[in-house]
Amino acid sequence: MTKYLIKKTLGWLLMIFLATNLAYLLAANFLDPRSNYIGRRPPLSAEEINNLLEPYNLSPDTPLVQRWWTWLTNILTKWDWGQSPVGEVVNSEISYRIWVSAQLLLLSTILSILIGVAVGVYTASRQYKTGDRVWQGISIIAMNTHVVVASIAVVWGALKINELTGKKIFYVVGSHSLDVEGFFPKLMDSAQHLVLPTISLVFISYASYHMTQRTLLLDNLDADYVRTARAKGLTRQQAIRKHALRTSIIPVATSVAFSIPGIFTGAVMTERIFGWNGMGQYFIETISKNDVNGAAAVAAFGAAMTAISAVLADVVVVALDPRVRVS
Amino acid sequence: MTPSKDRNYFKQEPRGEITAHSEVATGDPFSPAEAEQVATLEQMPRGTSRYKLYLRRFFRNKLATIGLIILVFLMLAALFGGFFAKWDYTEPDFLALSEPPSPEHWFGTNDTGNDLYAQTIHGLGRSLTIAIVVSLATLVISAFVGSAAALWGGVAEKAVLAVIHFLLSIPTFLLIALVVADSGGDWKLLIVVLIVFGWMYQARVIWSLALTVREQDYVRAAGYMGVSKLRTIVRHVIPNIGSLLIIQFVFGVVGTVGSETALSFLGLGVKLPDVSLGTLLQGGTAAVQSSPWLFYFPAATLTLLTVSMAFIGDGLRDALDPNSNSGGKA
Secondary structure, eight states: OHHHHHHHHHHHHHHHHHHHHHHHHHHHHHOOGGGGTTTOSSOOOHHHHHHHHGGGTOOTTSOHHHHHHHHHHHHHHHOOOOBOTTOOBHHHHHHHHHHHHHHHHHHHHHHHHHHHHHHHHHHHTTTTSHHHHHHHHHHHHHHHSOHHHHHHHHHHHHHHHHHHHTSOOSOOSSSOOSSOOSHHHHHHHHHHHHHHHHHHHHHHHHHHHHHHHHHHHHHHHTSHHHHHHHHTTOOHHHHIIIIIHHHHHHHHHHHHHHHTTHHHHOOHHHHHHHTOOSHHHHHHHHHHTTOHHHHHHHHHHHHHHHHHHHHHHHHHHHHHOTTOOOO | OOTTTTGGGGOOOOTTOOOSSOOOOOOOOOOHHHHHHHHHGGGOSSSSOHHHHHHHHHHHSHHHHHHHHHHHHHHHHHHHHHHHOSSOTTOOOTTOSSOOOOSSSTTOBOTTOOBHHHHHHHHHHHHHHHHHHHHHHHHHHHHHHHHHHHHHOHHHHHHHHHHHHHHHHSOHHHHHHHHHHTTTSOHHHHHHHHHHTTSHHHHHHHHHHHHHHTTSHHHHHHHHTTOOHHHHIIIIIHHHTHHHHHHHHHHHHHHHHHHHHHHHHTTSSSOTTSOOHHHHHHHHHHTTTTOTHHHHHHHHHHHHHHHHHHHHHHHHHHHHOTTOOBTBOO
8 A cells, every 4th residue: 555655656746747847838938027027117128127037037038948947956955936026935925825725615615515415315315306306407507607607696695685784794805804803703704704705616516526426326226235234124214324325425535535635726716706815816816927936836736736636535545445455 | 456547537626616727527427338239229120210219318308408498599699699789799889888788788888888788699609619619629639539549558558648647637727827828818729728738538538438349349340350440440439439429528518618718707718809708707797786787698698508508418418328217218
């Protein structure tokens, strides 16, 4: 097992390395950091701009190969991911934003999994009955509603409620208010900010767990061991919960393992609409602000999280499924 | 042994939301062996023909029928709706800025006086064109790459799989955004980029299906008869996973509409003066309180489009799958 994991991890490290370099080279080619200084008053000459960019290792005067080498050695020797064209340090940006994204996504991920699996079990045990059909329809609609549409619809509803009650019950923008003091007021304030994005995220993401869990449970409902369980006197509900669900939840657990790192990579659209300064927002900012180093770091972080989830999924399967042996 | 060889199967991502790398996630509706079973129905001496059977099974599904009606309506609107528009989508009416829906402007106007009806029709057409072209191209590429990898085997297969896994692990959406950000909103470039970074996941699914097809006797027989590999793919492998390909195409369109809208919403895809549903949504979001019609017309169009396609895909999956008993027998 350990040997297998080490081998897997080494393979993934190579992938991350290649992906990061590819992202850096693409970013260096397609993004132009000089445009951040164009339009400044007083206007700067091309030479002055290049001189300003020089300390950030972004000056177009330096050959790309040399810039790439400096960037790479800084990461490998000092774990320094560089700076943006206006001098913000990439390392500190990312380490701050990871937690903002996690705050936003942790709750909604847990809720999506719980609701999705529960609905999956409910519908699978009533296949093709009214309850199943209705949930199927709702879930198809939920899964195919665009996140922008879902979010704005939620915002719209919240604004209406605020208007009707005349109080600010829901906050539409940001992760917290600045002037709140004390533990409980702060908790309340966070909740008021968190409710809307959580509703829209749960709405669009629970359905995939529902569909997966339903299909998997249906595969197991007719299995011999479930019939045996019924024969020895368990009720149908008990047989499903204790026997069929146990087997069929393993693949769902794998997909849960896959979604955990996604908590930290953030949700681009949701963060953008609700104004949370998490990783998703950072991803857009690096591109719109021509932040070559930042974009490469976001790519590296994304690839690393994918790698972690893949390894985690393997571990989860081995831990949960006694039939799987790793050689 | 790899414990979770097909874990990507379970990784369905919500429509339009973006994680580190988003891709078109399509389930695996049925195995090639079952698809083959469908094919043999043709040789039945009499009775219902195969396509009649498919049609009957499809239209028995109420949601799928509703989906098809909505989709046909939307396509007709995208094709011919422009003829009824009193304004061009680029032509501002300075006498009607941010006006609610009226007989002159059916869907109202935005703050620069553009007619929202004309814009929505144009945007729907633009989004549909992008989505259909991208899904067709990714389907063809992934069908060939996937089945070729399975059929050739050996080093070629390993190399193709390595490339696919590498492309799947990188944050594709970031790379797409990087490449299209500076393009000035050219939708043709957007198509190319979405194809280049969009075929891998489907190719992997098709590869795993083609693995079972290549073990079939008729494929071996074709090999002994001296039929070239390329011809075997076209004549034997692809027809046997045909129903899966159709379903993948439908869900591919839904997925592409989602990514295109997301990119355009972020200001990275289609840009003004050209409009797509994403750019319209962006405008509607900014004005959701002052002029809500700017939001709900494009939002309704987009939702109708994706949901109707999803209903159709679901209906097709049931109609083409001989083992499905969702709607009674036959």
